[in-house]
Amino acid sequence: xxxxxxxxxxxxxxxxxxxxxxxxxxxxxxxxxxxxxxxxxxxxxxxxxxxxxxxxxxxxxxxxxxxxxxxxxxxxxxxxxxxxxxxxxxxxxxxxxxxxxxxxxxxxxxxxxxxxxxxxxxxxxxxxxxxxxxxxxxxxxxxxxxxxxxxxxxxxxxxxxxxxxxxxxxxxxxxxxxxxxxxxxxxxxxxxxxxxxxxxxxxxxxxxxxxxxxxxxxxxxxxxxxxxxxxxxxxxxxxxxxxxxxxxxxxxxxxxxxxxxxxxxxx
Amino acid sequence: xxxxxxxxxxxxxxxxxxxxxxxxxxxxxxxxxxxxxxxxxxxxxxxxxxxxxxxxxxxxxxxxxxxxxxxxxxxxxxxxxxxxxxxxxxxxxxxxxxxxxxxxxxxxxxxxxxxxxxxxxxxxxxxxxxxxxxxxxxxxxxxxxxxxxxxxxxxxxxxxxxxxxxxxxxxxxxxxxxxxxxxxxxxxxxxxxxxxxxxxxxxxxxxxxxxxxxxxxxxxxxxxxxxxxxxxxxxxxxxxxxxxxxxxxx
Amino acid sequence: xxxxxxxxxxxxxxxxxxxxxxxxxxxxxxxxxxxxxxxxxxxxxxxxxxxxxxxxxxxxxxxxxxxxxxxxxxxxxxxxxxxxxxxxxxxxxxxxxxxxxxxxxxxxxxxxxxxxxxxxxxxxxxxxxxxxxxxxxxxxxxxxxxxxxxxxxxxxxxxxxxxxxxxxxxxxxxxxxxxxxxxxxxxxxxxxxxxxxxxxxxxxxxxxxxxxxxxxxxxxxxxxxxxxxxxxxxxxxxxxxxxxxxxxxxxxxxxxxxxxxxxxxxxxxxxxxxxxxxxxxxxxxxxxxxxxxxxxxxxxxxxxxxxxxxxxx
Numbered sequence: 001x002x003x004x005x006x007x008x009x010x011x012x013x014x015x016x017x018x019x020x021x022x023x024x025x026x027x028x029x030x031x032x033x034x035x036x037x038x039x040x041x042x043x044x045x046x047x048x049x050x051x052x053x054x055x056x057x058x059x060x061x062x063x064x065x066x067x068x069x070x071x072x073x074x075x076x077x078x079x080x081x082x083x084x085x086x087x088x089x090x091x092x093x094x095x096x097x098x099x100x101x102x103x104x105x106x107x108x109x110x111x112x113x114x115x116x117x118x119x120x121x122x123x124x125x126x127x128x129x130x131x132x133x134x135x136x137x138x139x140x141x142x143x144x145x146x147x148x149x150x151x152x153x154x155x156x157x158x159x160x161x162x163x164x165x166x167x168x169x170x171x172x173x174x175x176x177x178x179x180x181x182x183x184x185x186x187x188x189x190x191x192x193x194x195x196x197x198x199x200x201x202x203x204x205x206x207x208x209x210x211x212x213x214x215x216x217x218x219x220x221x222x223x224x225x226x227x228x229x230x231x232x233x234x235x236x237x238x239x240x241x242x243x244x245x246x247x248x249x250x251x252x253x254x255x256x257x258x259x260x261x262x263x264x265x266x267x
Numbered sequence: 268x269x270x271x272x273x274x275x276x277x278x279x280x281x282x283x284x285x286x287x288x289x290x291x292x293x294x295x296x297x298x299x300x301x302x303x304x305x306x307x308x309x310x311x312x313x314x315x316x317x318x319x320x321x322x323x324x325x326x327x328x329x330x331x332x333x334x335x336x337x338x339x340x341x342x343x344x345x346x347x348x349x350x351x352x353x354x355x356x357x358x359x360x361x362x363x364x365x366x367x368x369x370x371x372x373x374x375x376x377x378x379x380x381x382x383x384x385x386x387x388x389x390x391x392x393x394x395x396x397x398x399x400x401x402x403x404x405x406x407x408x409x410x411x412x413x414x415x416x417x418x419x420x421x422x423x424x425x426x427x428x429x430x431x432x433x434x435x436x437x438x439x440x441x442x443x444x445x446x447x448x449x450x451x452x453x454x455x456x457x458x459x460x461x462x463x464x465x466x467x468x469x470x471x472x473x474x475x476x477x478x479x480x481x482x483x484x485x486x487x488x489x490x491x492x493x494x495x496x497x498x499x500x501x502x503x504x505x506x507x508x509x510x511x512x513x514x515x516x517x
Numbered sequence: 518x519x520x521x522x523x524x525x526x527x528x529x530x531x532x533x534x535x536x537x538x539x540x541x542x543x544x545x546x547x548x549x550x551x552x553x554x555x556x557x558x559x560x561x562x563x564x565x566x567x568x569x570x571x572x573x574x575x576x577x578x579x580x581x582x583x584x585x586x587x588x589x590x591x592x593x594x595x596x597x598x599x600x601x602x603x604x605x606x607x608x609x610x611x612x613x614x615x616x617x618x619x620x621x622x623x624x625x626x627x628x629x630x631x632x633x634x635x636x637x638x639x640x641x642x643x644x645x646x647x648x649x650x651x652x653x654x655x656x657x658x659x660x661x662x663x664x665x666x667x668x669x670x671x672x673x674x675x676x677x678x679x680x681x682x683x684x685x686x687x688x689x690x691x692x693x694x695x696x697x698x699x700x701x702x703x704x705x706x707x708x709x710x711x712x713x714x715x716x717x718x719x720x721x722x723x724x725x726x727x728x729x730x731x732x733x734x735x736x737x738x739x740x741x742x743x744x745x746x747x748x749x750x751x752x753x754x755x756x757x758x759x760x761x762x763x764x765x766x767x768x769x770x771x772x773x774x775x776x777x778x779x780x781x782x783x784x785x786x787x788x789x790x791x792x793x794x795x796x797x798x799x800x801x802x803x804x805x806x807x808x809x810x811x812x813x814x815x816x817x818x819x820x821x822x823x824x825x826x827x828x829x830x
Contacts, residue, residue, distance in 0.1 A: 161359035162367050164328050165422070169379055169429060170352040183369045314705045315675065415563060444562035444729060449773035449781040471705035474775035509777075511761070512768045515804075516780035 013194075013257030020251050024068040033059040035066045035218050044239070051239045054223075055230045063218045064243050070219035071201055071251065074131065078138045078200035083193045085139070086146030087185070091177050093147075094154025104151070108144050116141040120203065124212045131214060138203045146192045153188055157181055187262065194259035198252040205248050220244040271340070272465050273325060273355070273433050274301040278334035280320050294320040296489045297334070302433060305463040309480030309497075311470060317489035318469050319437055325467065326357045326435045353383070356426040360438035362418035366410040372396075372421055373406040379428035396424045399454070416447040423451070427458070437469045452479055523591075525694055525723055526551040526574070526611075531586035533566070533573045543569040543582070545747040548816075553693070556716075556724040558734035558755070560770075561744035567727045568616060568698050570744070575613055575696065576603060590694075609639040612692035614683050616699040621683045622671040628682050629655075629667025635690035654685045658715040677708030681715045688719060695719065697726040701733050713737050731774055735759055743767050746798035753822040763824040765803045797826070 023030060032050075039057035043049055051060035093104040120137045127133035157163060158181065166176050207213045208221025209228070227233075227241040278298045281291040295317045302308050312318040323329045325336060327347035336343045338351045347355065359365050366375050373392060380387045393403050399420035410418060419439065426434065436455070440448035456479075458464060470476050476483050477497040485492040526549070533544040544566040551557055561567040572578045574588045574595065588595040590606055598606070607613065612635075615621045622631055632654060633647035642650070648667070655663040658681040671679060680700055687695050700716075701709045709730065716724060716737040728734050734741055735755060742752040743764065751764040762768045772780040782804055797803070797810040809827045817829045 161361055161365045164323075165357060165359070165365060165426070166367075166378075167328060168326050168352070168355065168357050169426070170382055171378065180367045184367070313707050314677075445731065445770050445773040446562075446781055448775075449779040452779050453781065471707075472775065473706060478775045478779050510771060512772050513777060513780060515768070516772055516782075 007261075009257050010261040013254045013259075013261065016250060016254030017258065020068050020072055020254070023065060024072050027065050027069055031062040031065040033062040035059065035062040042235075042237070051243055052237070054226060054240060060223070060240055060243065063223050064220070064247065067218045067220045067223055067244065067247075070214060070217050071204060071221070071248070074134060074138070074204045074214075074219070075197040075201035075251075075255075077131075078135045078142070078204075079193050079196035081135060081139045082143045082196045082200070083146055083189060086143040086192070087150050087182070087189065089143070089147040090150030090154050091181065093151045095158055095173070095177060095181065097155070097158075101151075104147070108147050108151075111141050112144045112148075114141055117206075120207070121210075121212065124207065129214075131217075134204065134207065134214060137207075138200050142196060142199060142203075146196065149192065150185060150188065153185060154181060157184055191259045191262045194255045194262065198255035198259065201248065201252055201255070205244075220248050269303040269305065271301045272304050272338070273467075274337040274340075275299055275321075275325060276335050276337070278321065278324050278331045278336070280317075280324060280329060280332055294489050295324065295331075298486075298489075298491050299334075300484060300491065302465050302467055304432075304465055305459060306482070307459065307466040307468055307480045309468045309470065309476040309483035310486055311473065311476050311483050312486035313471055316486045318486050320489075321486065322357075322435045322437055322467060322469050326355050326433075327352070328357070353429050354432040355435070356429055356431040356433070357435040357437060358419075358423055358426060358439045360441055362415050362422055362442065363410065365418060365422040368410050371407055371409055372413070376406070376421070376425055376428070379425055383429060385428075395428060396421060399424050416443055419443060419447070419451065423454070430462075431464065433465045433467065435467045435469070438471070440475070441470070441472070448475075455479075522552040522554055524550055525553050525555075525591060526725070527587075527589040528570075528574060529587040529589075531570065531573060531584070531588060533569050533578065533585075534583045535581060536583060537581065542747050544573060546586070547744075547749045549742065549749075551694070551723060551725060553723055554721070556737060556739040557726070557742060558738035558740070559725070559727045559742045559744060560729065560731060560734050561727075562729055565744045566747040567744045571613070571696050571698055571725065571727055575607060575611065577613070608635060608692065609690050610692055611694040611696060612687040612690060614687040614695065614697040614700060616702060622679065622686075624671055626670070627668055628671055628674065631671075632667070632682065632686045632689050635686065639690040651685070651689065654689055655682065657718055658682070658685055659711065675708075677704050677711060680704065680708070680712055684712075684715050684719075688722060692722075694723045694725065697724070699727055699729070701728060701730050709733055710736075731770060732776075743770075748798055748825060749816065749823075750799065750825045751823065752816075757822055761822075763819070763822065763829060764799075764826050765805060766799045769802070799826075 035058055037058065039053055039059070041053060041055050041057040043053040043057070045052045049059050049061065051064065054060055054063070089104050089108070093101040119140060123137040123140060124133065127136065163176060163180060166180055204213060204219065205221030205224065208219050209225045211225055213219055213221050213225070221244070224241060224244040227237070227244070232240040276299050278295055279293065280295045281293050283291050298321050300308070310318045310322065320329060324331045327343070327345060330345040338355070343351055366372070376392055376395065377387045380391065385391065389403070392406060396402075396405065401417060401421060401424070405413065405417065405421070413421070440451055443451070455466065459466065468476065468480055480497060482494055483497055484494050528547060528549040531544060531547045532542075535541040535543060547570055549557070559567045559570065569578065573582070573584050576595065578584065584596070590611060593606065595603065595606070622628070629648055629651050632651035633644065636642045636647040636650060637644060652663050652667050655667060660666060660678055660681060666674070666678075671682075674682065684695070684697070684700070687697070700712055704712065709732075713733055713736045716726070724737070726734075726737065738755045740752070741755050741758045743750050743758075743766065745766045751758065751762070751767050758767065759771070762771050769782065771777060782802070795811070795813055797806070797814055800806045800810040803810070805828060807827065814825050814827045814830070816823045816825045819829060
């Protein structure tokens with residue numbers, strides 16, 4: 001019973017993710033307008049402009065569709081970096097133990113203790129603006145959770161007889177790590193990755209909302225930023241500020257469903 | 268006296284105590300022993316006596332804090348490399364975690380073949396497991412689909428591909444039923460007679476150690492105590508004590 | 518003389534199966550009778566269904582298990598009681614010591630309190646009184662420094678100590694029947710001996726114990742039932758069974774014991790996939806197997822010594 005429910009929740013998450021990925025891939029085909037083409041400003045939703053136009057007369061529906069690309073790309077790219085860095089640290093700390101473990105744990109603890117939002121803002125302010133700075137700023141503290149959880153799992157696995165047998169057989173360390181340890185982390189890796197994507201998407205939309213996101217490229221946070229600073233809430237332009245909020249919520253929920261229920265299925 | 272294959276001199280291992288403020292805890296204290304070719308040496312002790320720690324130092328899984336290990340008279344620094352690494356193998360107590368759960372038996376068994384530079388073929392794999400009562404169909408299964416007895420036999424088959432000279436048997440039968448235990452013990456005895464392999468047999472069972480070992484060393488709280496040469500019971504020695512069911516067995 | 522004691526537990530034709538992708542027949546038509554004061558050990562290897570049998574009697578199996586047959590505690594039909602009525606029996610009349618000494622205790626409570634808790638819950642004792650009684654109980658199981666360790670948490674205990682503390686917990690409510698599942702698993706020889714002593718120190722209790730350890734069974738039980746591949750293959754008094762085992766499986770097990778010289782017949786045991794099929798389950802491993810063994814033998818009764826083998830027809 002519960003298993004079935006978990007599978008359904010995970011399936012729902014996967015469907016949501018697949019939907020947004022398809023939209024991002026085929027944005028050119030789906031989008032009715034070029035999102036940066038100017039036109040008549042502040043139009044209400046109509047058959048021509050499903051979600052109206054913004055202060056520059058750009059079609060909001062098209063903006064939303066292209067926004068998927070930036071939001072999703074940033075989310076997934078940051079999650080890859082976070083998971084990669086986290087698992088490299090985890091493998092080294094968990095496998096070698098001793099001094100390596102103590103150093104990595106100390107670094108992780110320090111990075112965890114740093115308040116992440118101010119650090120991210122500071123980095124954004126100092127780095128050249130662009131997608132990669134944004135990814136770096138998002139990932140700078142986000143890897144700690146992944147590293148911690150994976151490290152304790154790696155430690156457990158390395159205590160198991162089969163890893164010890166590999167060692168006595170004389171299998172080289174990289175082979176042990178990548179063939180015998182890493183594949184046994186795949187469930188937890190996927191889970192952490194899905195949760196990292198949703199975390200990164202949240203951070204990205206927060207930063208964009210504050211006007212610190214990607215310049216020139218439309219993202220959902222970016223749309224929300226302009227909607228908010230052009231007083232759409234006061235003007236009652238629901239079609240402008242609500243769609244990005246809803247999309248962020250649904251996409252984040254999609255990744256979280258996969259993350260949480262992917263994990264619980266294992267238990 | 269026969270050749271000494273593996274020798275330990277003053278091996279000591281301390282672990283940091285989990286409780287704060289307490290001194291470190293000495294798991295093994297200045298242990299010295301020697302293992303001759305073709306011999307089964309028993310290491311008998313209760314749980315927590317340090318017998319597994321000592322064993323794992325001898326096969327190069329734990330770095331000793333003090334003392335040296337000699338392989339054929341040559342000091343063997345940690346980590347073991349080259350020939351000694353291939354010739355000293357281990358069999359654990361828990362067969363269900365002795366294999367990578369993601370790999371099929373075929374994949375796991377191929378590994379030692381590759382390490383020894385032997386060709387991996389269906390015939391070679393089938394031959395390597397057939398004397399353990401396992402069949403080619405077992406090769407395609409993952410550990411989760413095999414019983415404890417089957418896995419322990421496969422684990423033994425796997426390390427024998429390395430043609431080891433020394434095998435550390437860390438309670439190899441304590442998780443198995445008595446009949447499977449008897450079969451594995453018998454196989455080990457025949458293999459030793461054929462290949463002159465030496466065994467270090469770690470166990471807590473006095474009766475099993477008496478049946479299997481040429482010499483038994485007792486270990487208590489990390490210290491090696493007296494050594495004894497067991498007297499076999501239940502065999503032909505005292506006809507009177509023989510259980511009547513044994514008349515069916517030669 | 519045993520006949521004079523009343524029957525506390527009666528199991529009739531109990532079968533358990535798990536449906537699903539892989540159908541598993543875990544227990545097949547097992548019948549048991551346990552009289553007051555009996556010490557019954559159910560022997561069998563891993564996967565023989567012995568633990569499932571215990572859990573089925575106490576209705577502790579997951580809902581996916583299909584259970585048929587009957588089980589009575591005194592005159593109460595255990596399978597017909599409501600969950601609430603059953604709770605009144607479990608714990609206070611029949612207590613269960615689960616397998617694996619690691620999981621049976623709450624890691625956040627002191628051991629002394631955990632042993633005392635059933636007395637507070639079922640016997641209405643005051644906490645102080647119950648806790649001092651708990652220390653006495655621990656003393657009877659020879660746990661050393663009982664006053665001190667009663668105030669400690671389970672993680673400070675060794676496996677063997679936890680096992681004995683669990684038994685103390687099991688009997689503290691005053692249950693008359695104690696169910697124990699593999700109480701010696703993972704324990705070394707010395708600790709097995711201490712656990713056996715703890716069981717033997719239980720006076721006036723009825724014991725139903727599942728184990729794979731023949732030596733342990735011999736030292737604690739008055740009756741033994743042997744299970745193989747979901748079936749009960751032999752049952753007799755402990756003395757009789759160890760002196761004169763009848764079923765080929767029991768004989769093979771005894772011969773394979775280290776004390777008897779580790780004898781065995783050639784050939785490896787097939788896995789338990791053959792459980793549930795017709796015929797004698799041991800036929801593939803048996804050297805006295807004949808045509809007749811293609812049919813499932815009934816449980817023959819030879820003057821109180823029951824055996825499921827055609828040789829004794």
